[in-house]
Amino acid sequence: MNIHEYQAKEILKTFGVAVQNGFVAETAEEAKAAAERVKTEYDSSWCVVKAQIHAGGRGKGKVMGSEQRGVQVAKNPEQAAEIASNLLGGTLVTIQTGPIGKLVSKVLVAQDVFYPGPNEPKEYYMSVLLDRTTKQNVIIYTTEGGMDIEEVAEHSPEKIHKEWINPAVGLQGFQARKIAFNLGLEGTAFKEMVKFVSALYKAYDATDSAMFEINPVLKTSDDKIIAVDAKVSLDDNALFRHKDFAALRDLSEEDPTEVEAGNYNLNYVKLDGNVGCMVNGAGLAMATMDIIKLSGGEPANFLDVGGTANAETVEAGFRIIMSDPNVKAILINIFGGIVRCDRVANGVVEAYRKIGDIQIPIIVRLQGTNAEEAKKIIDESGLQVFSAIALKEAAELVEKVLKG
Amino acid sequence: MSILVNKDSKIVVQGFTGNEGTFHATQMIEYGTNVVGGVTPGKGGSLHLDRPVFNTVQEAVKGTGANVSIIFVPPAFAADAIMEAADAGIKVIVCITEGIPTKDMVMVKAYLSDKDCTLIGPNCPGIITPGEAKIGIMPGFIFKKGHIGVVSKSGTLTYEAVDQLTKLGLGQSTAIGIGGDPIIGTTTKEAVEMFMNDPDTHGIVMIGEIGGGMEAEAARWIKEHGTKPVVGFIAGQTAPPGRRMGHAGAIVGGKDDTAAAKMAIMAECGIHVVDSPAEIGQKMFDVLNG
Numbered sequence: 001m002n003i004h005e006y007q008a009k010e011i012l013k014t015f016g017v018a019v020q021n022g023f024v025a026e027t028a029e030e031a032k033a034a035a036e037r038v039k040t041e042y043d044s045s046w047c048v049v050k051a052q053i054h055a056g057g058r059g060k061g062k063v064m065g066s067e068q069r070g071v072q073v074a075k076n077p078e079q080a081a082e083i084a085s086n087l088l089g090g091t092l093v094t095i096q097t098g099p100i101g102k103l104v105s106k107v108l109v110a111q112d113v114f115y116p117g118p119n120e121p122k123e124y125y126m127s128v129l130l131d132r133t134t135k136q137n138v139i140i141y142t143t144e145g146g147m148d149i150e151e152v153a154e155h156s157p158e159k160i161h162k163e164w165i166n167p168a169v170g171l172q173g174f175q176a177r178k179i180a181f182n183l184g185l186e187g188t189a190f191k192e193m194v195k196f197v198s199a200l201y202k203a204y205d206a207t208d209s210a211m212f213e214i215n216p217v218l219k220t221s222d223d224k225i226i227a228v229d230a231k232v233s234l235d236d237n238a239l240f241r242h243k244d245f246a247a248l249r250d251l252s253e254e255d256p257t258e259v260e261a262g263n264y265n266l267n268y269v270k271l272d273g274n275v276g277c278m279v280n281g282a283g284l285a286m287a288t289m290d291i292i293k294l295s296g297g298e299p300a301n302f303l304d305v306g307g308t309a310n311a312e313t314v315e316a317g318f319r320i321i322m323s324d325p326n327v328k329a330i331l332i333n334i335f336g337g338i339v340r341c342d343r344v345a346n347g348v349v350e351a352y353r354k355i356g357d358i359q360i361p362i363i364v365r366l367q368g369t370n371a372e373e374a375k376k377i378i379d380e381s382g383l384q385v386f387s388a389i390a391l392k393e394a395a396e397l398v399e400k401v402l403k404g
Numbered sequence: 405m406s407i408l409v410n411k412d413s414k415i416v417v418q419g420f421t422g423n424e425g426t427f428h429a430t431q432m433i434e435y436g437t438n439v440v441g442g443v444t445p446g447k448g449g450s451l452h453l454d455r456p457v458f459n460t461v462q463e464a465v466k467g468t469g470a471n472v473s474i475i476f477v478p479p480a481f482a483a484d485a486i487m488e489a490a491d492a493g494i495k496v497i498v499c500i501t502e503g504i505p506t507k508d509m510v511m512v513k514a515y516l517s518d519k520d521c522t523l524i525g526p527n528c529p530g531i532i533t534p535g536e537a538k539i540g541i542m543p544g545f546i547f548k549k550g551h552i553g554v555v556s557k558s559g560t561l562t563y564e565a566v567d568q569l570t571k572l573g574l575g576q577s578t579a580i581g582i583g584g585d586p587i588i589g590t591t592t593k594e595a596v597e598m599f600m601n602d603p604d605t606h607g608i609v610m611i612g613e614i615g616g617g618m619e620a621e622a623a624r625w626i627k628e629h630g631t632k633p634v635v636g637f638i639a640g641q642t643a644p645p646g647r648r649m650g651h652a653g654a655i656v657g658g659k660d661d662t663a664a665a666k667m668a669i670m671a672e673c674g675i676h677v678v679d680s681p682a683e684i685g686q687k688m689f690d691v692l693n694g
Contacts (some may be wrong), residue, residue, distance in 0.1 A: 068453020130506055132616045132653070135513040150658075167514040208507050237652060238505035240480060271642075275499040282584060282650025283613055286639035287681035290663075293642045294680050302643070304650045335567070337543030360546050362442045367567060368543060391564065391682040 001234045003248045004052045006108045008232035015203035018196060018226040020218075023111030024052065031084030033111035035077035044111035047074050049083040051092050053102040054253040056231065061094030063087060063247065064101055070094065096135075105252060113228055117221025124183055125229075126197070127147055127213040128204040131164065138378065139163045139171075143183055143299055145216035171201040185219070192225040200227075206239030207245075257320055264316040266305055273298025275398060276321035276330040278314070280305050280339070288333045291391065297400040311345070314353035322358070329361045329401045331394060336368030342403045345374035349381045361386065361401045365394035405534035405604030406578040407553065408496050408522060409472055413537050416464045416494070417442040418485045419476035421452050428476065428500075428541050429453055435538040448520035461492035474530065474539050475499040482526060483508035497589070498539050499526035506515035506652075523589025527651065529559040529581035535596045540581065550575015552688060553599030555592055556611035557618075557651070561639060561681065563641045565609055568685025574607070574692070577605040584651025586616065588611045593622035599632055607692055609684060610675065612666060614640035615654045619666045629675035632678075635688045636675040638663040 004013075009019040021042050023034035025053040028091055031049065037049045051070040058070030063086065070092045074080035084107050093101035094383040125144030140162045144152045154162055160184050163165055165177050173194075178194035193339035196217070204212050213231040220226065239245055251259055261268030267282070271289075279285035282304045289299035301321060305313045314332070321330055334344050348364055365388040378387040385400070388394040415432070419425040420442020430453060433439050438516015441464050448459030458464040461473065470481045473489040475482060475498065482501040489497045502525050516523060524531055534547040546563055550572045556562040562581050566614040569576065577599070582590050592610060612619035619638065626634055641663040643649050645656040656662050671677045678687045 009461045130510070130586060132586050135510060137510065167510045205507070208505055210506065218522065225660040235506050236509060237479060237503045241505070247415060269644075269647050269649060270572075270643060273642075279560075280561030281558060283556070283611070283639050284560035284564060284648050284681075286613055286643055286654065287558075287561050287564070287637070290639065291680060299642050302647075302649050337546070337560070337563055368546065370561065391568075395680065395682055 001236055001245070001249060002054045002253070003232050003234065004054065004106070004250065005050065005230055005236055006052055007248050008105070008230035010228065011207060012200070012227060014201055015206065016199040016286065017203055018224060019230065020113045020226055022108045022241050024093055025107050025109055026105065027085055027088065027283070027376035028085035029082040029190060031107055031109050032077045032081035033395050035074060035080035038109055038131065038394050041075070042111040044115070045132070046112035047078070047080055048072070048110045048112060049074055049080050050108045050110060051087045051098070051104040052106040052108055053104060053390065054090055054250070055094050055102055056097040057093065061092050061097070062090055063104070075312060084109070095173060098307065103252065105292070113220055113226060114219055115221060119221050119223060121221050122219045122357065123216035125147035125152070125199070125215045126217050127211065127358070128209070129211045133163055137165045137204070139165070139197070141179055141180065141183065149215065165201065170205065172199060174369055185331070188223040189219050189225065193222060196395050197224040208235045208241060209233065210235045246295060261316070261320050264313065266317060266320065268305060268314065268320060270324065271299050271301050271369045272326065273300040275389065275402070276300040276327040277333065278303050278317040278321065278330065279333045280335060284333065284335060288331060291395045292398060295395045297398055297402050300324055305317045311347035311350040314347045315346070315354055316349055317333040318355055318358070322360070324360070327360065329363065329398065331398055332362065332364045333391070334366050336366060336370065336374070340369045341366040341374035342370040342377060345377040347381065348385070349377060350382050358384070363394055363397045363401065365391065366388070366389070405602055406440055406536065407598040407602050408580070409531055409537045409539055410533050410580065411438070411536040413472045413496070413539070414438055414440045414468060414470045415472045415474060415539055415636065416440060416461065416468065416470035417474050417476065418461065418489065420444050421456060422476060425476040426453070432538050432542070435544040436518070437539060437619045438484070440470050461488045461494065465492045465494065465635045470494065470556070471630050472496040472539060475501060477501060479501070479503035479505070479685060483512050486512050486523060486623050487515050490516055490521050490672065493549060494521060496522050496524065496531050498524045499589070500530060500541060501525070502527040504585070506586055509585065513587060515638065524580060525583040525588060527585045528583030528588070529562060530579065531580045533578045536578050542581070546570055547579065548575035549570070550577065550607040551604060552576050553602065553608045554579035554603040554611070555595035555599070556581055558611060558615050558639065561611055565637070565684045566609055569609070569688060572685050572689045574688060575687065577602060584613065586653040587627045591621065592618040593625045596626060596634070596643045597629070600629065605632065605690055610634055610636045611684070612638045612656050613634070613651065614638070614643050614649065614656050615661050617661060620660070623673035623675055624671045626675060630674065633691045634675045634690060635684060637671045637681055638666045638669070638670070638682050639681065641679070
């Protein structure tokens with residue numbers, strides 16, 4: 001589960017990670033008040049207004065139909081209010097959102113951290129995530145902060161450092177010191193970085209996170225080390241241990257059909273093709289999408305109905321797939337193991353009759369236990385449904401249907 | 405011959421008396437698997453499915469000589485169950501549970517590093533040596549005794565491949581579903597290596613999906629050490645980057661874990677890669693008979 005920057009920073013603060021402070025606002029008035037608080041509480045007369053969406057690249061992204069950037073500096077509370085009113089309600093398009101962009105419904109009004117001081121400010125990059133190869137968590141860091149890490153990895157891979165964490169003992173002091181030294185720090189900044197890294201890993205571990213990305217980590221002009229941005233992704237499988245995190249979920253960031261599918265315990269991902277599919281099992285669902293492509297179509301979705309493909313789940317699946325106007329055909333692909341194909345077939349017929357006005361061709365491929373009986377049920381139902389048993393036949397039917 | 409499990413395996417079921425445990429243990433017993441008992445803490449001393457129930461895996465091992473365990477406990481307690489089985493000396497631990505927190509699996513992997521045992525899964529359909537032992541949730545009737553080793557990250561896609569093989573007269577030595585989570589016990593490469601070393605396995609079907617680097621690792625190993633034909637398929641050629649496709653581990657993170665990248669490496673390493681999942685069985689048939 002992804003969360004917003006302002007939520008991530010609140011979590012980090014509770015573990016003693018220093019962050020760029022600020023207040024969230026949903027209206028221009030609130031933004032103005034937030035800017036005033038930033039001024040009095042953090043002694044920052046300028047402030048930064050940051051659009052809160054679940055995507056990176058906000059600083060370079062623009063609100064659709066204008067030249068408004070997703071992150072802007074305000075020199076006074078009035079200006080903060082003006083920027084907020086330009087951002088709120090707008091659709092921010094960044095390199096990560098794709099052309100459709102994301103609606104901005106909140107802004108974070110944060111302190112200006114690039115204030116003048118004895119030293120030059122410097123930006124770093126740091127992330128914590130699982131390394132699937134070593135099966136350990138790893139801290140990835142580089143002096144090249146504020147940039148796209150993929151680009152750094154491509155052009156100067158030697159500048160990227162990694163520190164693996166032994167799960168039995170956790171992050172050790174020497175590792176935190178090594179990171180600070182490798183970033184070229186000394187004196188106060190060195191000590192601050194050691195503290196920062198230690199607190200950051202503690203937060204990652206305690207929250208069961210799947211990924212932390214802090215870009216940039218800033219050394220301020222007075223040698224403080226703070227998280228200026230924070231991208232946090234929580235492990236969905238561990239949410240049962242953190243009931244309070246449920247409140248952090250922002251449904252408006254998710255596709256509404258995906259949310260609805262979730263209510264039926266269906267695992268659905270919307271795609272932009274023309275052939276919908278409904279499958280039992282994630283691997284077979286991906287393979288079915290591939291079959292659609294090989295048959296000349298484009299998959300409109302990923303949909304895993306899980307182990308119980310009954311009339312109710314099939315009906316919910318039908319409705320969800322058909323809510324997408326691009327869908328020209330639907331392929332149902334069920335491998336009946338423990339679940340019997342004839343039952344699934346009856347479920348399909350029942351769901352079809354219940355919905356009533358299905359205008360697009362449906363291809364049902366049922367294989368496994370009682371596949372022959374299932375095919376008979378479909379064939380004798382009188383519905384506009386094509387049936388198949390072998391996967392190859394199903395692929396040929398998709399091709400045929402698409403050619404009209 | 406086969407790998408990991410056979411007719412002599414003695415199986416203990418962890419989470420024996422729960423709904424899932426009861427249903428699948430019944431199916432396993434009907435298949436002819438030697439289920440010797442089960443574990444449900446607090447229910448020790450009773451009988452379930454005509455087999456003894458123990459409070460701990462240690463007692464079950466002592467009482468029955470069990471050497472294989474299958475786990476049907478909820479995600480919150482699954483890591484604990486795996487470690488308990490390893491501690492009791494179980495040699496093959498099959499964890500079916502889906503939804504275990506990644507952090508728990510990081511701990512489990514560290515815990516198992518100096519234990520003499522093989523973990524299969526989690527989030528997997530299990531392992532079957534046709535005609536001998538079914539330790540999992542797969543439909544037994546689609547399998548047939550034979551000489552093809554099958555290793556796959558997926559459940560139903562494994563059934564699909566096995567069904568194609570069986571219908572072409574190609575039985576299986578052992579089929580193993582290794583699971584779709586980011587951290588799993590037995591890797592693709594480890595399973596392939598076991599099949600290469602099993603004299604009764606004549607060909608290997610390797611089914612992967614987007615995410616992670618296990619298929620590439622297996623492919624490179626096959627290039628160096630492979631002695632038998634391998635047919636490969638990668639699910640998710642049409643999956644968009646950054647989106648999780650059902651399995652917790654099925655997510656394209658970079659340019660190396662896309663289906664296209666994996667298929668290219670596999671082909672380079674001499675694996676017979678098919679584009680369509682409908683061609684897996686036929687390809688193996690052609691390779692063996694070509």
